[in-house]
Amino acid sequence: MAGTLTEKSVVLWAWLSGAVLTIAVGGLVGYVVVKGAGSLSLHLVFGDTAPLDAMLLRRQVFDGIFPAMLGTLALVGLSITIAVPIGVAAGIYMAEFATSRIKAVFGLFFDILAGIPSILVGLFGFSVAVFLHHRVSDRIMPCLLISALSLAFLVLPYLIRTTQVALESLPRQVRITAPALGATRLQTLFWVLLPQSLSGIVSGVILSIGRCAEDTAVIMLTGVVATAGVPTSVLANYEALPFFIYTISAQYADQAELMRGYGAAIVLLAICALLFILATLIRHRLADHLLYGVR
Amino acid sequence: MKKSQMGFRWVMAAAVLVLIAGGMAPVQADDLAAFDGMQGTVRISGGTAHIPVMKETAKRIMQRYAGIQITVAGGGSGVGIKQVGEGLVDVGNSGRKPTDEEIAKYDLKLFKWAVDGVGVVVNPKNPVHSLSTAQVKAVFAGTIGNWKELGGPDKAINLYTRDEASGTRAVFWKKAIGKGPISAKANVVVSNGAMKSAVASDPYGIGYVSVGHIDKSVTPVTLDGVTPTLETVKSGVYPVARGLFSNTKGEPTGLTKVFVDFLFSPTGQAIAAEKGFVAVK
Amino acid sequence: MFRDQLVKVLFGGAAAFSVAVTLLIFGFMIVLGAPLIKDGAFLALFTDSWLPGQGQVGIAPMIVGTLVIAGLALAFSFPVSLGCAALISGLGRGPLPALLNRLVRFMTGIPTVVYGFAGIFLLVPIIREWASRGSGLCVLSAALLLSVLIAPTMILFFVDAFAAVPRSYLVAAKALGATAVQRFVHIMIPGAWRGLTSGVVLASGRAVGDTLIALMIAGNAAVLPESLMDPARTLTAHIALVVAADFDSLEFRTLFACGIVLYLCTTAMVILTRRIGSASEKRQWPAP
Numbered sequence: 001m002a003g004t005l006t007e008k009s010v011v012l013w014a015w016l017s018g019a020v021l022t023i024a025v026g027g028l029v030g031y032v033v034v035k036g037a038g039s040l041s042l043h044l045v046f047g048d049t050a051p052l053d054a055m056l057l058r059r060q061v062f063d064g065i066f067p068a069m070l071g072t073l074a075l076v077g078l079s080i081t082i083a084v085p086i087g088v089a090a091g092i093y094m095a096e097f098a099t100s101r102i103k104a105v106f107g108l109f110f111d112i113l114a115g116i117p118s119i120l121v122g123l124f125g126f127s128v129a130v131f132l133h134h135r136v137s138d139r140i141m142p143c144l145l146i147s148a149l150s151l152a153f154l155v156l157p158y159l160i161r162t163t164q165v166a167l168e169s170l171p172r173q174v175r176i177t178a179p180a181l182g183a184t185r186l187q188t189l190f191w192v193l194l195p196q197s198l199s200g201i202v203s204g205v206i207l208s209i210g211r212c213a214e215d216t217a218v219i220m221l222t223g224v225v226a227t228a229g230v231p232t233s234v235l236a237n238y239e240a241l242p243f244f245i246y247t248i249s250a251q252y253a254d255q256a257e258l259m260r261g262y263g264a265a266i267v268l269l270a271i272c273a274l275l276f277i278l279a280t281l282i283r284h285r286l287a288d289h290l291l292y293g294v295r
Numbered sequence: 296m297k298k299s300q301m302g303f304r305w306v307m308a309a310a311v312l313v314l315i316a317g318g319m320a321p322v323q324a325d326d327l328a329a330f331d332g333m334q335g336t337v338r339i340s341g342g343t344a345h346i347p348v349m350k351e352t353a354k355r356i357m358q359r360y361a362g363i364q365i366t367v368a369g370g371g372s373g374v375g376i377k378q379v380g381e382g383l384v385d386v387g388n389s390g391r392k393p394t395d396e397e398i399a400k401y402d403l404k405l406f407k408w409a410v411d412g413v414g415v416v417v418n419p420k421n422p423v424h425s426l427s428t429a430q431v432k433a434v435f436a437g438t439i440g441n442w443k444e445l446g447g448p449d450k451a452i453n454l455y456t457r458d459e460a461s462g463t464r465a466v467f468w469k470k471a472i473g474k475g476p477i478s479a480k481a482n483v484v485v486s487n488g489a490m491k492s493a494v495a496s497d498p499y500g501i502g503y504v505s506v507g508h509i510d511k512s513v514t515p516v517t518l519d520g521v522t523p524t525l526e527t528v529k530s531g532v533y534p535v536a537r538g539l540f541s542n543t544k545g546e547p548t549g550l551t552k553v554f555v556d557f558l559f560s561p562t563g564q565a566i567a568a569e570k571g572f573v574a575v576k
Numbered sequence: 577m578f579r580d581q582l583v584k585v586l587f588g589g590a591a592a593f594s595v596a597v598t599l600l601i602f603g604f605m606i607v608l609g610a611p612l613i614k615d616g617a618f619l620a621l622f623t624d625s626w627l628p629g630q631g632q633v634g635i636a637p638m639i640v641g642t643l644v645i646a647g648l649a650l651a652f653s654f655p656v657s658l659g660c661a662a663l664i665s666g667l668g669r670g671p672l673p674a675l676l677n678r679l680v681r682f683m684t685g686i687p688t689v690v691y692g693f694a695g696i697f698l699l700v701p702i703i704r705e706w707a708s709r710g711s712g713l714c715v716l717s718a719a720l721l722l723s724v725l726i727a728p729t730m731i732l733f734f735v736d737a738f739a740a741v742p743r744s745y746l747v748a749a750k751a752l753g754a755t756a757v758q759r760f761v762h763i764m765i766p767g768a769w770r771g772l773t774s775g776v777v778l779a780s781g782r783a784v785g786d787t788l789i790a791l792m793i794a795g796n797a798a799v800l801p802e803s804l805m806d807p808a809r810t811l812t813a814h815i816a817l818v819v820a821a822d823f824d825s826l827e828f829r830t831l832f833a834c835g836i837v838l839y840l841c842t843t844a845m846v847i848l849t850r851r852i853g854s855a856s857e858k859r860q861w862p863a864p
Binding site: 059133138139142227228229232237250251253 | 338346354358369485486
């Protein structure tokens with residue numbers, strides 16, 4: 001019957017879409033993993049330098065991705081340190097203190113900020129750096145600090161949003177119990193609401209960490225370079241994993257470098273996957289506790 | 296002569312030889328010793344042809360002196376000149392001589408430490424190895440669009456060119472194709488390394504790259520009968536040549552000065568030669 | 577009381593700061609791009625080609641490049657995403673749809689640069705051989721890769737939208753004898769049209785704003801692409817390429833024009849999404 005035929009094709013199309021997507025992603029990611037699996041070793045990370053010497057920063061590492069890994073670590077650490085206090089505070093404000101008009105207006109702005117292409121944030125960071133370089137101090141130039149600031153701006157809307165949603169999703173009972181016992185608004189906020197919504201906030205922070213770790217467009221414009229060694233100061237250039245991968249893909253000098261690129265891609269993939277799984281676990285685990293009242 | 300006198304002479308001769316050898320041995324390490332006791336950062340950016348030399352130099356210096364950090368970025372000759380002029384980097388590399396306006400505007404001091412060439416390259420699988428200047432002009436202008444017109448397979452020619460800031464491109468444009476047009480449809484790559492990778496992976500590609508970067512992954516194209524190699528650039532037979540410059544804003548001082556001097560030292564020049572360039576000293 | 581006020585002001589300050597950043601970014605673009613208007617080159621910006629050697633600094637080829645690549649990516653991605661969402665939302669039976677859901681969520685964490693890396697070494701040679709012309713670095717390759725990138729955004733939005741369709745409708749339809757497919761086509765899709773549209777708009781925002789895929793895969797020729805196998809340059813890749821240049825020149829200032837175009841484009845999409853409204857109350861913010 002015609003009906004069944006159309007129906008069968010719809011179902012077929014759904015299954016085919018699933019297959020196409022799986023093959024596409026599996027193919028792309030699998031290719032990188034398979035090709036690069038052979039290069040995963042201490043040599044990938046530390047090159048010809050002894051691992052202990054490298055990690056104690058006694059000797060520099062060349063031909064290894066250790067400086068890039070440290071650079072990414074420093075970058076992410078700095079940007080999250082800047083972004084989390086502002087983002088979480090703003091999120092709390094939006095959920096607890098803002099009037100509905102402010103919520104609407106601010107919310108629009110945060111959505112816009114979230115939608116801004118990352119390269120524009122990078123361009124902004126670069127312009128600010130050049131502007132400050134000319135007007136304020138000669139020592140300011142695209143560097144680790146500028147990159148961290150720009151990345152902080154990039155992830156700010158996500159932190160605000162996840163904090164706001166986490167707080168707004170708390171069930172009514174939680175909100176009215178503490179005040180019924182005499183707690184002030186602040187006390188309720190800090191001793192009851194925040195701990196309860198911690199899982200949502202923390203998973204938002206972890207996702208932001210992942211975003212900072214993988215971003216390339218922003219750091220390309222604000223201070224990352226191909227060769228810099230281990231990061232020494234926040235006002236200096238630095239290396240980072242995603243930029244390393246990008247540079248290698250465009251210009252690898254020999255097979256050894258190409259293999260390092262594959263290895264670095266796997267490492268970055270592993271880091272982001274780990275962070276993602278962590279965020280999901282936290283969100284689910286503590287959501288369960290919340291649902292069943294266990295704390 | 297008494298035996299002891301002969302013996303003594305031999306000992307003296309040996310001692311003199313040892314002293315001479317001892318005096319010569321540390322010559323290599325001596326150049327690096329100029330960095331003794333120095334600390335700080337040298338920021339380098341600009342020409343991508345210079346990068347292999349910069350990286351190797353940085354590696355040797357940083358391996359020996361923990362207090363020195365050398366950061367190397369690319370971007371092309373235009374970027375190097377602008378950034379050093381604006382004070383964003385200490386050394387700005389360029390693969391072309393800065394123009395008089397640039398020198399005046401930024402108060403640049405030029406240091407040419409190697410000579411290099413720009414050669415046309417194709418993929419090793421490509422049978423076309425020799426072109427005339429007229430053919431190269433036509434290919435890059437886009438008027439010759441298929442390899443079969445040059446004696447190759449019946450496939451479209453994939454053009455690769457550099458970005459606007461590139462000194463390699465400026466030299467190629469001026470000296471190889473006589474300031475002729477470069478097709479707007481050409482794929483744009485951002486460095487010599489990228490050009491090499493692109494042509495090495497595209498069997499029907501053609502591009503131009505620093506002679507020092509040419510290795511087994513790409514095949515140089517003979518231009519009017521002259522193959523771009525180290526020797527032909529050195530002897531001047533290959534016309535598309537350019538100097539590799541490191542520029543500073545004003546006279547270099549401190550760590551930057553020691554670094555620039557190091558590029559001209561025997562060790563520095565040996566590194567340049569090792570990477571495929573013609574040392575100036 | 578005082579403490580209450582202090583906290584409110586402090587936290588409100590944080591929110592206000594964030595709003596200020598949003599405005600500041602736009603402000604910088606306008607201020608730094610302003611000389612373009614003064615120099616009278618403004619209109620030429622949108623009509624000229626990009627030939628800085630000959631004094632033309634028009635960004636028209638890049639605008640077209642962005643539209644073509646993003647548009648194609650959406651065209652490729654929409655049917656596949658809708659199909660996957662349908663599968664996850666009930667059209668599929670067995671354990672596989674749930675696994676697909678997990679996979680899609682996981683995809684949001686994959687770094688873009690890894691897609692680009694895989695694209696250069698896997699996809700580009702395939703396209704080059706299959707098309708037997710062009711270098712493989714072209715509009716088609718970039719669009720294909722971009723469609724994989726934006727699929728999770730669309731799928732997750734679609735799934736949320738489908739989940740928010742009132743169960744009572746579906747139950748009623750089932751009681752009347754509707755098959756799964758009929759329920760899907762006649763109830764879920766119309767019922768979730770808000771979420772579907774929002775998903776598409778958000779995904780297109782993502783497609784327009786992506787830099788790396790276009791930079792690594794599309795060939796970066798600043799010219800109007802005439803066929804799928806031609807290279808092209810997007811506004812985002814253009815910014816990445818030209819920022820390395822001179823910051824006083826007219827060329828550099830065109831970057832701010834690109835920035836303004838992109839900013840306005842994505843802002844328009846955000847406003848559009850808000851207008852449409854989302855089907856679900858607690859909208860899950862898609863991962864960046």
